[in-house]
Every structure is written in structure tokens, then in C-alpha cells.
Amino acid sequence: MNTRKATEFNGDKIDGVPVITKLNVHDLEEGMHRFMFKGADMNIGQSWYVPVMVAKGANPGKKLLLITGVHGDELNGTRVIQQIFADLDPEKLSGTVVGVVQASPNALLHISRHWHLSTDGGGYENMNRLFPGDAKGNTAEIHAHKLWHNLWHGNADYVIDMHSQSTDTEYPLFIYADYQTKGAEHLAKLFPADQLINSSGEAGTVENTFDEQRIPAITIEIGGARRFQPEYIERTVEGVHNVLVDLKILEGKMKRTAKEFGTFCGEDMESVCAEVGGYAEILVNIGDMVTKWQKIALQRNPFGDEIIQYYAPMSGMVVSVGTSATREAGGLLVRILLD
Secondary structure, rough: OOOOOOOOEEEEEEEEEEEOOOOOOHHHHOEEEEEEEEEEEEEOOOOOEEEEEEOOEEEEEEEEEEOOOOOOOOOOOHHHHHHHHHHHHHHHHEEEEEEEEOHHHHHHHHHOEEEEEHHHEEEEEEEHHOOOOOOOOHHHHHHHHHHHHHHHHHOOOEEEEEEEOOEEOOOOOOOOEOOOOOOHHHHHHOOOEEEEEOOOOOOOOOOHHHOOOOOEEEEEOOOOOOOHHHHHHHHHHHHHHHHHHHOOEEEOOOOOOHHHOOOEOOEEEEEEEEOOOOOEEEOOOOOEEEEOOOOEEEEEEOOOEEEEEEEEOOOEEEEHHHHOOEEEEEEEEEEEEEE
């Protein structure tokens, strides 16, 4: 039984697109819909808006929620959702697909992982640690609260949250899934990813917050920051297609899954971070197999003298690397996934 309030329109339009303050996909008519969701307010008294797409099928079925833009410098997921919706035909759907891009418009505006606060000279929040938000918190917490309570929760049976590595770091096509949540492992293995980890995740993330509600959710890291990477995007689109077919939202044939692609599945991961500031040289590549105590990185001072070497703390596959030539203490150098 649907107990959520009906979709609420405030009467405004932005570039001809109607503004909503609440979404309830159950009361929408069959077809394609576009909305601007009214989020938190800025310090100047205007609002942040989030673009939302809904494909409501001709027949009833499951609800799939696709999210991207929680971190503002992670852009590959935007192109994935755009391509998915360009190909959807509501007359051929049984169920509903919701696409949310630019979930954190503040962070997108600043091309940053963080939401930028304006109060008292400014500050920063990682919104993917704030869900389900706080209606009486700071602007980032209020925005997270609105997304969770007024846009996402109640409109999803399955969730795919799309990220990438942040600025100056790089992932392949990598998936986080908590196998303790029923359906999450199956969802993750529908994607032809390079690597996959069984992980319970961190408090306040989109994935973890949905999992706590027993709604299967996974986090997909689609390559690197600030650019579109077509090969990763196309494989993510393949995986979403598989999910749509598996959930019977769409009829069709399955494409490559983790099994066919040969996804490397891990149970643990360890990061090697810079201990000092200096110029970094990474001696391994994403996807390389390394052995314990293998030299994987080094740093030099401004004169070119080698000042420190780094060694693999365990054997496994390289899942992520730092890409910036400079690194201060705490900056990621190499992350290793344990089989």
C-alpha cells in the first residue's frame, strides 16, 4: 500500500521543466517525465535544483533508481543515465526507472567532491556521509534530508549509485556491494566490471542507507574524475541493461555479466598513502597483480632526490592509483584488492 504523499508541484518552471518538492512515481501517468527537484536553499535565498527523469512503464513492475552526482567531480555516471533514458520506451516497460543526475548541484558547480558551505567564512561536507540527512542541520545535511525523504525513499526497490574516483585518483570499473543485504550481490554481478568487493560500506552513504532499509543498493565507481570515459560508460550501460532485464522491467537478452567478463572479486582492500609531501612515482598500473613487499611507489624531493619508497602490504590486484605528480601526507598512492 502506498502511504507516501502525492507528487508535489510548486507551480514554478525552470527552462520549461516543472519544479517538484516531492516525488511519488505511483501517481504519475505512463510515459517520460522530467522534473527539477527543489533542494536546499543557498545563502542568497535561492534554491539548489536537481534534474530528475522518470520513465513510467505501461505495465506495473519494479522500481529502479539510478543516482549520480553526489560527488561533484565524478561525471561518468551522468552520461550513463543520459544514455539509458535516451533508449527507454515506456510502452515497452513493466515498472519504473528513475534517474537523478547532479544530486549535489553545489558540488557540481565547484567541480568538487565536497559540498561548499558559505556560513562563517565557509566549510566543506562530504554529502555521501550524511544520509538520510538532517532537516535542521547545515545546508548539505538539509539537502541530503530532502533527497532521501522527498525524492528517493519510496520510489525505489533497487538502487545503483554511480561515482568515480575523485580528482587526482583513478579507478577501473569497480563495484562496492554488501553481500549481507539480500539481492545486492546478485545486482552487482550483473555488471561486466573489472573488480568487485564485498564490503559493508560506510555510515551515511547512499548505498549503506538504502541497505539499512533492506533495499538492495550498490555503488559503482566508473573510472576517474572530471571527464567522460566511453569504454567504462558503455560497460556500465550494459550492466544497467542487464538489471532492467533481470528485474523484468524490460524484455530482452542479457549482455555480458561479471561471470562472462571475468570480474575480479575481492573481500578486503588496503590503501598505501603518502607519508610525506613530495613528487610521486607510481610503479604499478590498475589491474596489475602485486606480491607482498613488492615496491609499488616512491617519492622525491624538489631536487629529485629519492626520499621514501613504498611496498605492497599484501598480495592482490591494484584497484586504484593516485594520478597527480605531487602528493602530500595522506594522499592515496596505490590501493590493493585482496582476493
